[in-house]
Amino acid sequence: MSEHARIPSRLFSGPGPKALVVGMLVLCFLIPLAMLRGLVEERRGVRDLAEESILGPAGGRPELFGPFVVVPYTLVRGKEQVEGEIVVLAEELSATASLSAERRRRGIFSAPVLAAGLEFRGSFNFDSAGAVIPGARLRWREARVAMELPDVRALRDTPVVAWEGAELPLRADVGAGRAYNRSLSVPLAGTAGAAPGARRDFTARVPLRGGRSLRLLEPAGTVRLALSGNWSSPSFEGYLSPVSRSVGREGFEASWFLPESAQPLPRAVDAQALSAALARESSFGVTLLDGVDGYDSAWRAVRYGILFIIVPFAGIFLLEVLAGAKVHPVQYILIGLADCLFYLILLSLSELLPFAAAYAAAAAACSILASWYTAQVLRARRGWWLLPALGGLYLYLYAALRSEDYALLIGSAGLFGLLALAMYATRRVDWYGSRADTKS
Numbered sequence: 001m002s003e004h005a006r007i008p009s010r011l012f013s014g015p016g017p018k019a020l021v022v023g024m025l026v027l028c029f030l031i032p033l034a035m036l037r038g039l040v041e042e043r044r045g046v047r048d049l050a051e052e053s054i055l056g057p058a059g060g061r062p063e064l065f066g067p068f069v070v071v072p073y074t075l076v077r078g079k080e081q082v083e084g085e086i087v088v089l090a091e092e093l094s095a096t097a098s099l100s101a102e103r104r105r106r107g108i109f110s111a112p113v114l115a116a117g118l119e120f121r122g123s124f125n126f127d128s129a130g131a132v133i134p135g136a137r138l139r140w141r142e143a144r145v146a147m148e149l150p151d152v153r154a155l156r157d158t159p160v161v162a163w164e165g166a167e168l169p170l171r172a173d174v175g176a177g178r179a180y181n182r183s184l185s186v187p188l189a190g191t192a193g194a195a196p197g198a199r200r201d202f203t204a205r206v207p208l209r210g211g212r213s214l215r216l217l218e219p220a221g222t223v224r225l226a227l228s229g230n231w232s233s234p235s236f237e238g239y240l241s242p243v244s245r246s247v248g249r250e251g252f253e254a255s256w257f258l259p260e261s262a263q264p265l266p267r268a269v270d271a272q273a274l275s276a277a278l279a280r281e282s283s284f285g286v287t288l289l290d291g292v293d294g295y296d297s298a299w300r301a302v303r304y305g306i307l308f309i310i311v312p313f314a315g316i317f318l319l320e321v322l323a324g325a326k327v328h329p330v331q332y333i334l335i336g337l338a339d340c341l342f343y344l345i346l347l348s349l350s351e352l353l354p355f356a357a358a359y360a361a362a363a364a365a366c367s368i369l370a371s372w373y374t375a376q377v378l379r380a381r382r383g384w385w386l387l388p389a390l391g392g393l394y395l396y397l398y399a400a401l402r403s404e405d406y407a408l409l410i411g412s413a414g415l416f417g418l419l420a421l422a423m424y425a426t427r428r429v430d431w432y433g434s435r436a437d438t439k440s
Contacts, residue, residue, distance in 0.1 A: 050109035059154035059210035066147030089220035093122035099229030146185035148177035215285035238284030294350030363394035
């Protein structure tokens with residue numbers, strides 16, 4: 001046989017072509033992995049819809065802006081008369097709230113609902129109100145105390161402001177709020193009221209309900225907030241972090257302090273300065289977390305899914321090359337599908353069980369199935385090598401999922417170790433199969 005006739009034999013009779021086939025199979029498994037990522041997002045969307053169906057009737061996610069004082073004004077510009085409102089925010093404000101939360105279910109999904117009683121104590125100083133709109137005539141007799149919130153269903157009872165000894169229940173305004181969707185107010189007529197240069201003390205009680213989070217917007221003055229609750233996994237979020245916090249199994253305690261110099265607004269502003277953007281940027285409070293989010297963890301796990309295809313395929317391929325075993329591409333595909341099932345089982349179990357238990361059950365089931373099938377294919381006990389290999393790989397993935405800050409380092413080290421092991425095991429492999437051709 002001529003040298004030219006021997007070249008195709010050398011190119012296609014060795015382990016090289018089989019390696020290409022295995023590599024193509026690995027790439028094909030990117031399709032089911034992408035479908036699994038889409039399924040995780042779909043189930044997350046179903047969870048979010050179920051949560052909204054729980055929280056909406058319960059009052060939504062309660063947020064509160066106020067109490068503040070609104071003073072109408074009239075400004076004459078030539079023949080034109082302009083009307084508007086000045087908002088005076090508290091000079092000093094102290095608030096306390098005790099939050100009671102419980103889990104409410106809708107089918108297999110659940111969400112934390114809460115009840116909180118907010119107690120405010122503070123003072124207003126009206127000395128700077130007249131300088132907000134130069135030349136405007138402030139209509140002090142029409143001044144009113146107001147609050148705003150996204151959804152009035154978050155009120156468990158009527159809010160009450162005690163103004164210089166008078167108990168004033170707040171009612172819904174006809175118009176919408178500015179920072180939030182709804183506004184409540186009560187006129188100060190018949191009380192000591194608001195007056196230029198005056199200082200007024202007040203207290204207020206606001207009973208709220210809702211779920212998932214509680215946030216306050218107090219964008220001016222000196223603010224102190226003390227918040228406690230019976231939820232063991234809170235997240236303190238927003239414009240400013242607490243100055244002190246304590247979290248335990250029985251609940252949490254946190255306190256905030258905002259000096260006037262750190263606030264985004266002065267104590268008296270044109271009402272047009274209040275907006276939804278201000279509420280998003282300057283509100284602060286607590287969010288009640290669920291601990292480990294199964295959907296976030298499952299989505300992150302699927303991102304590592306290609307490893308769980310590469311490692312078993314590479315191990316079986318090495319047995320073919322080094323031990324003379326024969327494995328058909330269809331058998332590779334079945335083993336890969338068994339590994340993909342891990343993510344489907346993990347996702348479905350994590351909706352019913354704690355994530356760690358769901359992960360352990362899915363990893364054990366898929367590792368045993370893939371290892372048993374490999375042993376049957378190879379017709380030898382050596383096929384069970386896949387069980388400790390997959391077990392170690394699942395432990396490695398779990399460590400990466402739990403160590404979010406070091407996930408990149410863990411992933412890089414793991415890939416480097418696997419590549420080094422593959423290079424060492426195949427360092428003497430004749431990929432062209434030329435030695436076999438020479439012997440023949």
